[in-house]
Amino acid sequence: MSQEISTSQPNKPEASRKREFSWRVATNLLTSFKYAWSGISYTFTTQRNFRIHLLIGALAISLGVSLHLQAIELAVIGITSGLVLALEVMNTAIESVVDLTVKQNYHELAKIAKDCAAGAVLVAALAAVLVAGILLLPPLLVLVRAAL
Ligand SMILES: Nc1ncnc2c1ncn2[C@@H]1O[C@H](COP(=O)(O)OP(=O)(O)OP(=O)(O)O)[C@@H](O)[C@H]1O
Helix, strand or coil: CCCCCCCCCCCCCHHHHHCCCCCCCCCCHHHHHHHHHHHHHHHHHHCHHHHHHHHHHHHHHHHHHHCCCCHHHHHHHHHHHHHHHHHHHHHHHHHHHHHHHHCCCCCHHHHHHHHHHHHHHHHHHHHHHHHHHHHHHHHHHHHHHHHC
């Protein structure tokens, strides 16, 4: 006789039921920040591209400040640079999940997942270069012309 397995747990709140497969759940905000920082730190340590993007973003913002860009223009450069960094962290997460799933075996879906994640970073990086170019080049050219 077939037996129906019930997955409902009436005594557990909905939120904790959804996380029942998690090895550990952050219990407070400070712990959540600690784990998030650990992810950023891991990405910084292991991903050369993340370090390059961080350096370029910092240089772009510093240059913007030196060129007396408006606050809104600096904010746009900050947002686009931040987006590239955030996607790099997400790319690292996706790479880890793919490696966890397929280990060192080749799988077409693993390739698609990794290529798409890397593609997302590239799209954001190209957009950031475009934005930085639009905002930084005109005042930079004015400065260069004035110096000549
Ligand atoms: N298990 C796999 N199956 C199929 N293709 C894979 C697999 N692992 C990696 N690849 C291919 O190799 C490429 C490089 O994989 P890798 O894990 O080194 O990412 P990555 O190039 O380091 O990414 P990034 O440079 O963005 O950090 C992937 O984009 C994908 O095309």
